[in-house]
C-alpha cells in the first residue's frame with residue numbers, strides 16, 4: 001500500500017507553509033475546520049505581525065482574532081494559540097518541545113496536532129488521526145475502532161514506525177483526492193486491491209480483477 005500510495009501521490013508532505021516548529025503549531029491549530037489553502041493565505045501576514053512565541057504571548061487577543069478570522073472558529077483558535085504561547089514561555093523556555101506528552105499539555109494541542117508537529121518539524125515518526133484517517137483506515141479494514149487514540153494504536157502495530165508520518169500524509173491526501181467521503185472513486189483507487197470496501201462495491205475493472213487473481217495465486221505459491 002505504501003509503495004502504491006507513494007507512486008500515486010509523489011512528493012507528498014505537510015501542505016502547511018511554515019518555517020519553524022512554532023509556525024507549524026500555529027498553522028495546524030488554524031487548520032481545524034478550515035482548508036490548508038485558506039490557512040496558507042492567512043499565515044504569511046500573521047507571522048509577519050506576530051513573528052514568534054513571545055510576540056503571540058504578548059498579543060492583544062482582539063487584534064490577533066481579527067487576523068485569523070477567515071479561518072473560522074477564530075475566538076477559540078485565538079485562545080488556543082495565545083494560551084499555547086504563554087504556556088511555552090512559562091513551562092518550556094519558549095521552545096516547542098519535541099515530546100508528545102509535553103505537547104499535549106498545551107492549549108489547543110491534541111494528539112493529532114502533536115503528531116503532525118513531531119513528524120514534520122522534528123522528524124519523529126507519528127501517526128496523526130484526522131477524519132480522513134478514521135474513515136479510510138476503517139474502509140481498508142485496518143481498524144474497527146472509531147476512537148482516534150485506539151485507531152492510532154491499531155495503526156502503530158501495522159505500519160512500520162519509520163513510515164508513520166508518511167503514511168498519515170499519504171492517506172490524508174488520498175482522502176482529499178480519491179477516497180472522498182460519500183463518493184470514493186474506487187475504480188481509480190491505487191490501493192483498491194487492498195480495500196475490502198472497494199472490492200465489495202465492485203470497484204475492480206476486468207483487467208484489475210485478472211491481476212488480483214494472478215497476484216493471489218503467486219502469493220499462495
Ligand code: SF4
Nearest residue numbers: 179184186189195198
Ligand atoms: S477502494 Fe474505494 S473505498 Fe477503498 S480506499 Fe480506495 S477509494 Fe477508498
